[in-house]
Amino acid sequence: MLRNLMMTSALVLVTACGQSDTDNDKAAEADNGLVYVHAGHLVDVEKGRVLDDQMIVIEGERIVDIKPWTEEAALSGVIDWSGYTVMPGMIDGHSHLLGDIQSEDPMAPLEGTRQVDIDMGIINALKTLKAGFTIVIDVGSYRVFTDVDLRDKINAGEISGPRMMVAGAYITVPGGGGEVIGLDAGVEIPGEFRAGVAANEDEVREKVRYLLDGGVDFIKVIATGAVLTVGTDPGEPEFTEAELRAAVEEAAKDGKYVTAHAHGAEGIKMAVRAGVRSIQHGSLADDEALRMMKEHGTWLVADIYNGDYIKEVGTAQGWPEETMRKNDETTETQREVFSKAVKMGVNIAYGTDSGVYPHGDNAKQMAYMVRYGLTPMQAIQSATIWGAQSMSMEADIGSLKAGKFADMIAVSNDVLEDITVLEHVDGVIKGGKLVR
Template identity: 85%
Template sequence: MLRNFLIASLLLLTAACGPAEENNKASEGGLVYVHAGHLIDVEKGIVLDDQMIVISGERIVDVKPWTAEGAPSGVIDWSGYTVMPGMIDGHSHLLGDIQSEDPMAPLEGTRQDDIDMGVINALKTLKAGFTTVIDVGSYRVFSDVELRDKINAGEVPGPRMMVAGAYVTVPGGGGEVIGLDAGVDIPDEFRAGVAADADEVRERVRYLLDGGADFIKVIATGAVLTVGTDPGEPEFNEEEIRAAVEEAAKDGKYVTAHAHGAEGIKMAVRAGVRSIQHGSLADEEALQMMKEHGTWLVADIYNGDYIKEVGTAQGWPEETMRKNDETTETQRAAFRRAVAIGVNIAYGTDSGVYPHGDNAKQMPYMVRHGLTPMQAIQSATIWGARSMSLDKDVGSITSGKYADMIAVSNDVLNDVSVLENVNAVIKGGKLVP
C-alpha cells in the first residue's frame, strides 16, 4: 500500500507541473539556444546582460552576447529572467522519509519504500532548482547508490548525485539507528559502516567504495538528532579518521566529516578531511585550522529554526530539542566568524530533516549571517562544485560544463529569497517539465 501511495504521489507531482512551454523545441542544427536577459557569472562575481547560451547535447558549447540579427529561429526565451547555474546542495539526504519523532521510522519501511520516496524527493529537489546534491548518507547501505544510478540512467528524474553509501560511525554513535526499545533487531544493512577501530574503518571504507560510493562520510562527533549522543564529544579519534582519509585517497576519493564539537573538528581537519559538516561548536582555533588547511565548512544554518518549530509541534524528544537549542545560535556565530576570516564555504542544508524542495530557504540565512548575495549564490554554485572537485562539470554557466541552469523572474541579488520559487530549470540541456 505504501509503495502504491508513493508512486501515485510521484505521478501527481509530475502532472501538476505541466509540460514545459518550450521543451527542447529551441534547437537548430542539433543545438539548443537560451536567451538570458541577465546572466550571473559566478566565477567572476558579475552579472552580464543579454546573453546567448548555446547547448549541444548535455553541455554548453558557447556563451556570448545576444544579437537579434542572425539569431536562431527557436530559442528558449529567458530574456525576461535572471539566469544562473543550477544550485548544489552540499548536505542532503534524499532516501526515505523526512525526520520525525519516531526512532523506529527508519526501520518501518522496506528498501524499496526508501527508494520510491527518494524518487519523489529527487524530483522535488530538481524542480526547486538544485541540479546537483551531495547525499551525505542513508541508513540502508547503498540505497543512495541505487537512486543515483537510476537518475544517471534516465529511469527517473532528479539532480546529479554524489553519494556516501552509508555512514561510517562508531558502534552506538551518531550514524546508528538507536533509541529503540530493548530487543528490537537492527538488520545488517543498517550497520554496514559501523567500525570500532582504525582497521575496521579501513575495511568499512573499502567496502563502501567498492560498492559505488563517490566519497566517504565519517561521523566524527555525536549528533543533535541521534538520541544518546553528544554533539560536542568526539566519537572517532584522529587515527581512525585518518584511516578513512587514507583508504579513500587510494581511489582518489574524499572524506567529509559530520562534526559539531570543536575537538572533533580539529581532529578531522588534522586527519585531512575535505569538509566539515555542521561545525556547530567550532572555536577560534578550529576555524583557523580550517582556513589554514583549506577545509570547507558546510553549515546547515536554517535547520535549527525548522527543528524548533516542527519538533515542538510534533513532540520530538526533549533531548533532541535541548541539543538543538544548544547548537543553533553557536553554529550561526561560528559561521559568521568563518566567513569573516575567509574559511571556504559551501552551501548545504541537511534536507531530509526538513521537507525536500525547500532547499533554498537557507539562502537568506547565508546573507543574514555574513555572505553577500553574490557570495551566497557562489556558495551554492561554483564554491559548492569546488568543494567536491566537481567544478570541471558543474557550478557555472561555462563552455564545456553541463547545461544545468535556472531562471528566476526577480532580482535575485536584491533578494535571494526569490530562489525559493524558481521559474524554470534546465538540467543537462533539457527543460525540466
C-alpha cells in the first residue's frame, strides 16, 4: 500500500513540477531570450568571497555573464532574488536515489520491482533537487542500471531531478559489502543484484567492462566491509590491491574513474596506491593513509552526519545489533579522521550517504562539516567547486561563472553566519529553469 501511494505521489509531483517549470520559464524569459537573476548577495566559491547586488545573465541552460546589477534587464525577464543570498547549486558526492531508504529488513531490497525502485527514485530525485542539490553522485544501487535509467529520464526532461553521475552497481567480492546478504536460508538472489560481484582480477575487469558498456559515468568498488552490511567488517579489506588496480585500469580505458567505499586504513591505502579518485567514508584512516591521500590528491568524501541518524532511527526501529555496534565504532572515529584530514590539507568533497536517511535532508551535514573543521565558506566549497573538481567537471558546474550551467540556489539569510540556512532553501534554478 505504501509503495503504491509513493508511486502515485511521484506522478503527481512530477506533473506539478513540470507545469511550474513551464509557467516560470514563460514568466522569466525576457524579449531577447535572456533570463536575468537579481542576486542581493552572490557567493563566489572560486575566490571565497561574497559580492553584493549582482546580475546573473542566463541564456538557455548556461550563464553568459555576471556583473553588478543595472536596470537594463526588462522587468518581465527578471527573477528577483535581490533579498536573498545566491550560490551555486549544491553537489552531494555520495547519494543513493533508487529505491526506499535504509530499514531494518535485509529483505527490503528484494521486495519491490525494478519499476518500483525507479518510481521511488523519481520522488527522491525531486526532493533532492528542491532541497538545493542540483547534482548528485549516485554511488550505486542494488539492481543494476536502475540509476542509469533514472539519470536518462532526467536528462531527457521526462522528470525533474538533479544532474546524476551514476555507477550502475557495486563492484564487490562474493558476500562482500556490496551484496544483499543476511537473508533467510534458501532465499534466491536474482542475477540483477549480483552484476558487479567479482572474485579475481579477470572478473573485476569483466564486471567493470560490463558496467562501462551499460553507460555508467564512473565505477564504485567496495574495498572494505560495510557498517550496514551484516557479516562484513568495515576495517577489513575485501579486494586485493591488484584487483583494485584492475578496476582502475579498465575504467581508464574509457576515460572513467573509480571511487572506493573504504572504512579501514589498510583498504584505504590499497585503494590509493591502486589509483582510485576518491575514498568514500574513510572512517578508520590512520595518519599514513591520510598522508597518502594528500600526496596522491585523493578526495575524501565522509558522511559525518549519518552516524547520528543511524543511532537514533536504528535504535527506535530495532536495526541489527551488529549494525548498531559497527555504527558506534565508526561514527566518532570518522569525525576525528575528518578533522585531521582537514588540518592536513586532504582534498574534501561533500557527500552524505543520502538514502540511508531521508532524501531532501542532504544539507543537514553542513553544520557537521563546520563543527569538525571547515569554515562555513569551505563547507560550501566542498559541496560546490570542490565537489565539481572531484569529478573533473569544474568546467560545467560547481560555481557561478559565465559558460557554466545556470544551476543556483537562494537562501533568505547570511549563509556564512548560519550554515544551517541551507537546510531550508528558498529558491532553486537548474539549467536556467526555475524549480522553486
